[in-house]
Amino acid sequence: MARTVGIGHQNFEKIRLKNNFYIDKTHFIKEWWESDDEVTLITRPRRFGKTLNMSMLEQFFSVKYADRGDLFEGLSVWKDIKYRKLQGTYPVIFISFAGIKENSFVEARKSICRIVEEQYNKYDFLLKQNLLNEKETQYYEQVSTDMSDSTASVSLRTLSDFLSRYYEKKVLLLLDEYDTPMQEAYVNGYWDEMTGFIRSLFHSAFKTNPYLERAVMTGITRVSKESVFSDLNNLEVVTTTSNKYEDAFGFTEGEVFAALEEFGLSHRIKEVKQWYDGFTFGRIPDIYNPWSIINYLDKKEEGLYWVNTSSNSLVGKLLRESNSDIKRTFEHLLEGGKLVAEIDEQIIYEQLGQDEQAIWGLLLASGYLKVSQYETVTDEYGGWKKEYTLKLTNFEVKVMFRNMIRRWFSCVDSDYNDFIKALLLGDIDAMNDYMNGVSQSVFSYFDTGKNPSRKEPERFYHGFVLGLMVELRGRYVLTSNRESGFGRYDVLLEPLNPKDDAIILEFKVFQPKKEKNLEDTVEAALKQIEDMKYDAGLLARGITKEHIRKYGFAFCGNKVLIGEQL
Structure with missing residues (x-):
């Protein structure tokens, strides 16, 4: 009988206790432990089992899960006596930055500090063990969502110190989705502030931490060393092209079958x-x-x-x-x-x-x-x-x-769809009406960047062609002949149904030094179609001239004029 498929479970213990569908990845535990790397960064795309594997590592090594070998019975790691003895024997700090998706640095910083504070709260029994001196106790109580930068920067290293003293063993530090705050910082415009804060936190936690046994970080991207890892020369980076742990994340074809x-x-x-x-x-x-x-x-x-x-x-x-x-x-x-x-x-x-x-x-x-x-x-x-x-x-x-x-064209969905219909019907007047509606509305949507300019609208052309590819798939094969020169782009639409006409589009930008108006630009586009014999391939495939329609598109800013060769 097939096991129950549980959607969204990322906690190893839950999956094992409920006997949900699970593919055994516990060989990763042995492979990682025997590699003996001090700090490992593993990058994989989202939803590839990173969080589940980190949960598995925590529950295998953490002293909180001592005597919980039942979670691993029947799995590959439990076949090795050495690893049975290793289970549940280390203090483990396991945190995740997956939820750090705030729009501002102030709120993102608070969220990171709150995550650290939650870890301190989990171990507040340390305050009652006569383990900490007066200053250390004061520091412990300063850890909060509003703690200073200096307190935050050493917070994970200091907690490692306290735990290693209590358990008389160095700490394992697991950080899941380490790069989420940085992606959000890039998108929302507070990159420099966030990387500065993260850099100091990582330096003390992963580089200058004498209480650290080993660490694993996971994420989607390998953020550049200059951004957050400038001093971390003990980092083993495992990307998608690395041979390490190549089958530990994701399902192999044999496992899927x-x-x-x-x-x-x-x-x-x-x-x-x-x-x-x-x-x-x-x-x-x-x-x-x-x-x-x-x-x-x-x-x-x-x-x-x-x-x-x-x-x-x-x-x-x-x-x-x-x-x-x-x-x-x-x-x-x-x-x-x-x-x-x-x-x-x-x-x-x-x-x-x-x-x-x-x-x-x-x-x-x-x-x-x-x-x-x-x-x-x-x-x-x-x-x-x-x-x-x-x-x-x-x-x-x-x-x-x-x-x-x-x-991309949803803001002018009606105009865009109507343009496609007019193109297929060969209605040149409707094509002009609808195309100008499209360009007026979405031109700036494509023409962006540090130096946007309506005099250089290639971004719009190519976004428009991508739209044609999507909307006409299944009815036409779209190919393009890219010519050198400013603003030119040729599109050939070859019909899959012999009853449909083939279509050639030539895009040209109005050049005031050569042309008086957009009508001249249209004529230049149509002339280029003829001079360059863009229909030669279609004719060679048996499509007659009567079934090949040719259009010149002239652009001046967001104004468009379309002409047809009669």
Whole structure:
């Protein structure tokens, strides 16, 4: 009989006591302990079992769970006598920053201090043990949501000191979702304040802490060393491309297929693989996101499970406001193409707005892109660099991005949909009316950044083309021929139904030195379609000239004029 699928459980004890569906990852305990690394940072995308594994570590090692070996009976770690003796023998501090999502530094700082205060409250029996001197007792009572920076910075190290004295053993420190406050700080504009506060806290807790036995931090991203880890030279960083712990987070394909068999769903393997396969950690491909698989086992139908557990606001903002090169590359990825890039797995948040590689690095760390291969190559200076070949992770991710792009036009949903209908019908007057409505409303939505300019509207063009790709999928194959030169972008729509016309679109920006008005720009666009023989491929595939429609789009700021070749 199949076990009960419990949605949303992140506490190891609860899952074990209720005999909920669980895939044994206790080999991670042995692998981590035997690595003997002092401070380990493990990055994985959200909903990949990070919190559950941290709960498992706490309940295996913590003295609070002494004599609770029943939680681990029947699991791989319990087969080793050495580890049976190790269970429940260390003081453990386990905290999570997952809930730090405030809009201001003041409130975020209070939330972090409150989390530390809660840890002190858990161990307030220390105040009654004649363990602390008068000054230490005074310090203990100063720990609160409003404590000073100096008190906060050493709070975790000081608690480690008190616990190691009481238990006569150094402390294990577990910090889950360490980078959530920093992501929120970047989005909400208090990055410098937050990183300064976190840096001092981490320095005393993880670097200059003589009472620390070992520590584990988890998060989505590897924040750059300069931001918060500047003095942490004892840090072992394990990213998605590292070989360590490669099967400890996420489900392997063998584990997924066994789960489908347990729940009588073996006949759905092909469907599950199409939707949810695709993550790669270290040397192991075909890793599946646990959240999607657990929801599939429960609901027995495909759906957007993992991608809908977050607003994806940062990713959406970066792509929407990105330059035309990034949007072009993203069009290629949505079409099933690949991206070859040099990726630095350290995320430098300050560069996300202007560094293309930083954006791809964030998408890789967040799980939206996967590494299909990477190699070390020689650069132009005789050094070496790592080049990654990246693709969209799986069908679930592709659908999520399609929905995101559709929402970009939600503010003018009616106009945009009406434009698509007019385009398909060949109604040039309606196309002009609706396209001007679209551009007036959403131009600034795409034309953003540090130096936005209505004279450089490529951001809008490429966002618009991404929208075409999404709305017309299943009816047309969209391809693009990207020409050099300012503001030009060619789109070919090849019909899947032979009864539909093929469509060629040429975008051009009004150039006052060459053209008198937008009508001249339209004529230049239509002439380019003819001169460059953009219809040659369509004609070669048997589509007649009578079934190829050609349109020139002329842009001047957010004004648009569309003309058709008759």
